[in-house]
Amino acid sequence: MKSITSAHNEQLKHLSKLLTSARSRREHGQTVLEGIHLLKSYLQAGLMPLQVYLPQAQLQNAELQTALNALPDDKITLIGDGALAKITSLSDADDVMTLITIPRSPNLPRNGDCVVLDRVQDPGNVGTVIRSAAAAGITQLICSKDCADVWSPKVLRAGMGAHFLLEVHTRTDLPTWFAAYPHPIRATALSEQHNFSLYDLDLSAPSAWVFGNEGCGVSEEILAAVSHTVKIPMPGQTESLNVAMAATVCLFEQMRQRLA
Structure with a gap:
């Protein structure tokens, strides 16, 4: 040795x-x-x-x-x-x-479920989303060019090993990829236009989930390209959830529907 x-x-x-x-x-x-x-x-x-x-x-x-x-x-x-x-x-x-x-992923996916991060900056949030995605059976993670570095020590620790269960695509031009992705693209947002309650959606088919920046959410450019936006019903007094918590709620509701 x-x-x-x-x-x-x-x-x-x-x-x-x-x-x-x-x-x-x-x-x-x-x-x-x-x-x-x-x-x-x-x-x-x-x-x-x-x-x-x-x-x-x-x-x-x-x-x-x-x-x-x-x-x-x-x-x-x-x-x-x-x-x-x-x-x-x-x-x-x-x-x-x-x-x-650093594992090199093949070409960007053209099928199947995906989690997409748009300018998510906090390493703990990125790592937690990766962990939740892996737990919910998602195998594709796609990050925009200005996300926190997925392979940084803080993100790796927060991911708890889930990085190695996914194909990770970084520094992606999201609008270009969206144009080639054939399934619904859903973004969490508080806007009223084309907005659906999470629990009213049929989540049985493959889709891409987009989660946005901690401060300003999903960018206007990305919102213009998605199929529709999704709200998580919150009867309490809280206005919004942390992005990692919101991602976990959405991904596990999708998993719950499919298991049912």
Whole structure:
């Protein structure tokens, strides 16, 4: 097993850049998974990491050792105590880190259910939508050009491994894709025009769900291109839901109808 003892090692500097820079992630086509849960999810998806960086303090971690048994020794690098402290955003600086190639999705989907994010900025929201989509059986995620970076550490942690259950398409020209997508396109919005209650819709057929920016919702350009807009009935005094909560409600209502 290889080992690194200095925080100034070039490999750790590379990890640091990937953890902090979306540009570096795009240029290298790589990202970093922080923590054992994401590593296990990645391996369970049948994927092989480029390298796993194992802190010396974790050598006796039985759960981690079980996961690492699936890897050849040349995929594991032992890290001296404290060497990761300067680059990780985790509260536990001695947790495992995994260098991976960002999965490349095939061409944009022309069929089937999709979740579409239009300028969603908060990493926690993006990760939660990804997790809810995977739980509801959706396998396609499409993000506009100005969404939060799907492969950032914060989004990955919020997604809890769901990234590896979906085909993820980033930096997409949404109007161009809409023109080729044959199924209904629904956007959550508070507008009155062409607006339907979620619980009045027949959600049995494939569709694309569009969820918009936390502050201003789905853009006017996108609203003009969708089949119709959808409201979630709220008899209480709250005006709207957080975008991740709204997405979860819509996707699980769709799932409920189909299971019924």
